[in-house]
Amino acid sequence: MTKLEKIEREIEALGPEELSxxxxxxxxxxxxxxxxxxxxxxxxxxxxxxAERALTAHRDGRTRPL
Known part of the structure; x- marks a missing residue:
């Protein structure tokens, strides 16, 4: 059993509060x-x-307000 499989089994065994x-x-x-x-x-x-591509697009008017 892999480490990940062990972790999955442990998570599956958690109760609702522990899972939360x-x-x-x-x-x-x-x-x-x-x-x-x-x-x-x-x-x-x-x-x-x-970042430069985004700034260039904004300077070129290819953006819109959120």
Whole structure:
């Protein structure tokens, strides 16, 4: 059995309250990892080309207000 399969079985065995707590924890955990990845990509310049394309589109009038 893989590590992931073990985790899946443990999650399946959780009661409703524990599952609710797990969901909240995992959502926060996942969001923090996502934020860290975005911060890392931004700091390394990986997002510079995308930002420039967006700014160019805006300057060229190819955007609309939200």
């Amino acid at each position: 707590h797990f969901r909240a924890w995992f959502a926060a955990f996942d969001a923090a990892n996502w934020d860290a990845r975005i911060d890392s990509d931004a700091a390394s310049g990986k997002l510079d080309a995308l």
